[in-house]
Amino acid sequence: MHKIGWLRLPLGITYLFLYTPIVVLVIMSFNISKTPFVWKGFSTRWYAELFQNELVRQGFINTMIVAVSATILATILGTLLAIGISRYFRSALLEAYSLAPAIIPDLALAIGLLVFFSLMGVTLSLVSVLLSHVVFGMAFVAAVVIARMGQTDSSLEEASRDLGGNAFTTFFKITLPSLAPGIIAGALLVFTLSLDEFVVAYFTNGPATPTLPIVIYSMVRFGVTPEINALAALLLLVSFTFVLSAQRITRLTDSV
Amino acid sequence: MNDETSNNALLLINNVSKAYDTTKALNDVSIEINRNEFFALLGPSGCGKTTLLRSIAGFEDPDSGSITIYDDSGNGTDLLGLPPNKRPVNLMFQSYALFPHMNVRKNIAYGLEREKLSNSEIAARVDEVLETVGLTEKAKARPAQLSGGQKQRVALARAIVKRPRLLLLDEPLSALDRKVRAEMQLELKRLQHEVGITFVVVTHDQEEAMSMADRIAVIDDGEVQQIADPVTLYTRPTNIFVADFIGSGTLIPGAVSPTGFTTQVGNAGSGSHQLPATNPNNVSGSAVIMLRPEAVHLNGDHQSGSLPGQVVETHFYGGSSVSTISVSGLELPVITRHPGPPRHGVGEQVHLKWLPEDAIVLAAPADQKPVE
Numbered sequence: 362m363h364k365i366g367w368l369r370l371p372l373g374i375t376y377l378f379l380y381t382p383i384v385v386l387v388i389m390s391f392n393i394s395k396t397p398f399v400w401k402g403f404s405t406r407w408y409a410e411l412f413q414n415e416l417v418r419q420g421f422i423n424t425m426i427v428a429v430s431a432t433i434l435a436t437i438l439g440t441l442l443a444i445g446i447s448r449y450f451r452s453a454l455l456e457a458y459s460l461a462p463a464i465i466p467d468l469a470l471a472i473g474l475l476v477f478f479s480l481m482g483v484t485l486s487l488v489s490v491l492l493s494h495v496v497f498g499m500a501f502v503a504a505v506v507i508a509r510m511g512q513t514d515s516s517l518e519e520a521s522r523d524l525g526g527n528a529f530t531t532f533f534k535i536t537l538p539s540l541a542p543g544i545i546a547g548a549l550l551v552f553t554l555s556l557d558e559f560v561v562a563y564f565t566n567g568p569a570t571p572t573l574p575i576v577i578y579s580m581v582r583f584g585v586t587p588e589i590n591a592l593a594a595l596l597l598l599v600s601f602t603f604v605l606s607a608q609r610i611t612r613l614t615d616s617v
Numbered sequence: 618m619n620d621e622t623s624n625n626a627l628l629l630i631n632n633v634s635k636a637y638d639t640t641k642a643l644n645d646v647s648i649e650i651n652r653n654e655f656f657a658l659l660g661p662s663g664c665g666k667t668t669l670l671r672s673i674a675g676f677e678d679p680d681s682g683s684i685t686i687y688d689d690s691g692n693g694t695d696l697l698g699l700p701p702n703k704r705p706v707n708l709m710f711q712s713y714a715l716f717p718h719m720n721v722r723k724n725i726a727y728g729l730e731r732e733k734l735s736n737s738e739i740a741a742r743v744d745e746v747l748e749t750v751g752l753t754e755k756a757k758a759r760p761a762q763l764s765g766g767q768k769q770r771v772a773l774a775r776a777i778v779k780r781p782r783l784l785l786l787d788e789p790l791s792a793l794d795r796k797v798r799a800e801m802q803l804e805l806k807r808l809q810h811e812v813g814i815t816f817v818v819v820t821h822d823q824e825e826a827m828s829m830a831d832r833i834a835v836i837d838d839g840e841v842q843q844i845a846d847p848v849t850l851y852t853r854p855t856n857i858f859v860a861d862f863i864g865s866g867t868l869i870p871g872a873v874s875p876t877g878f879t880t881q882v883g884n885a886g887s888g889s890h891q892l893p894a895t896n897p898n899n900v901s902g903s904a905v906i907m908l909r910p911e912a913v914h915l916n917g918d919h920q921s922g923s924l925p926g927q928v929v930e931t932h933f934y935g936g937s938s939v940s941t942i943s944v945s946g947l948e949l950p951v952i953t954r955h956p957g958p959p960r961h962g963v964g965e966q967v968h969l970k971w972l973p974e975d976a977i978v979l980a981a982p983a984d985q986k987p988v989e
Binding site for chain 1: 710
């Protein structure tokens with residue numbers, strides 16, 4: 362902390378570089394003018410127009426359906442995967458394979474899933490998007506929960522058994538609650554990722570049910586409108602809220 | 618086994634063996650633990666004592682043998698057929714394993730809730746045990762807010778509130794600092810009397826075992842070396858391992874002859890001579906005698922059956938002194954301890970003398986050269 366005052370300069374520049382576009386986007390979403398790059402005055406008209414836009418509304422509903430269901434499924438499966446791996450198959454290779462879908466390029470995952478779905482004769486729809494999001498979501502949940510399991514005392518479950526708890530009670534009263542911060546953080550992460558996921562959704566979706574990022578993509582092809590700025594600002598708000606609460610939950614429950 | 622001991626027996630460990638791959642963790646272990654006893658399993662780390670404790674609790678499955686627990690009317694139940702949650706024993710874990718998401722009261726109530734007791738009975742028993750361990754004011758605290766000693770009391774309360782027939786304690790004091798540890802030693806002993814539950818404690822600390830336990834099983838290499846009360850273990854060990862593990866002492870090599878214990882030590886090459894010793898274990902052939910520091914007395918002049926030596930070092934500790942004496946034919950000097958300041962200066966010639974009953978004849982280690 363001492364004698365590194367000059368290091369604040371590159372730090373400041375880095376943050377400026379990271380956040381200027383975002384700040385500009387949010388400011389411009391309140392611009393009254395139709396041309397998105399010239400400030401003419403404050404207004405919330407683009408937000409109002411956004412809610413009138415039938416395409417955006419439908420996209421939003423589709424995205425919520427996918428994000429909520431993918432979060433629920435990925436959280437359950439990812440948690441079970443994490444418990445299974447750390448409890449019964451202590452293997453670094455298996456652990457690495459479980460986390461791979463979170464790391465491999467979206468494009469590879471998307472093409473792979475598309476090929477898989479057509480081989481299986483699955484009609485592309487919201488269901489195929491949902492399944493695809495569960496694939497990488499599960500990996501994120503597993504990663505967070507495995508890390509959490511490494512921090513918890515492995516004799517907790519034995520203590521529960523010793524005090525008269527059967528396997529069922531031990532799982533629901535001891536194992537799950539002690540992993541809860543990890544599970545919740547994982548769920549919030551999946552929700553945030555699914556909400557604005559584009560590449561995988563673009564490949565695995567049917568034409569009739571575009572998700573919000575796909576709707577935005579098709580709107581942007583005809584030029585960036587202030588309406589899109591407003592939409593992006595809203596998505597940003599949701600993502601920030603979820604990521605911050607994920608962090609808070611992990612920290613709070615750890616400090617108690 | 619006579620009738621008296623079998624009536625008093627609470628737990629019978631019979632010929633229990635357990636191997637991991639090729640290493641034998643437990644080799645034909647048999648121990649009888651009595652009602653209301655404070656029993657210690659003592660041995661170096663990796664000797665198998667924790668495996669034995671976990672086998673009683675149900676977290677290890679012995680390859681052979683039986684572990685039977687007896688109720689008040691003498692009916693035995695084989696524990697090995699039961700899962701941990703069905704055994705009438707409880708284990709206090711070395712890490713305490715307190716549930717981090719529950720407060721103290723919830724932690725203690727957990728075991729009673731599993732027994733489906735009424736809420737009022739649970740509350741009454743939790744209150745009672747909180748008072749016993751002196752934590753009534755901490756009932757609402759989370760484990761993370763407690764000190765090491767308090768956590769240990771919660772772990773203890775959580776186990777004894779179940780009123781088990783047997784309480785197992787895995788290295789109960791190892792996580793505490795020195796001062797708290799001494800306090801908790803007395804506390805554990807007091808609690809054991811107060812609640813009237815049989816305690817079996819695993820420890821590697823011989824002082825801890827000696828100060829708390831009624832009887833101790835010394836274990837090494839997966840085998841029981843000796844089972845006895847602390848005084849017997851100290852004064853009448855049955856082999857060199859026990860003699861060495863329980864306190865310090867000097868070993869003098871020699872052999873058992875028809876007339877007694879003879880040795881060449883201290884005779885400067887002029888043949889062997891006889892030293893006062895007692896042979897409770899009926900050792901024959903190549904042997905050693907074991908002398909505790911406080912059993913050896915120093916004299917200025919020669920008496921029959923004494924050992925000549927020279928003072929190498931003296932240390933005065935206020936209440937007592939320790940002198941090290943070199944003796945010809947002994948690799949390591951003899952360590953002696955007596956009350957008061959040192960009575961002989963460094964370099965002085967002295968004669969070591971002891972009572973026959975204070976020198977125990979033990980079988981010689983395998984590498985000892987036979988004495989002609």
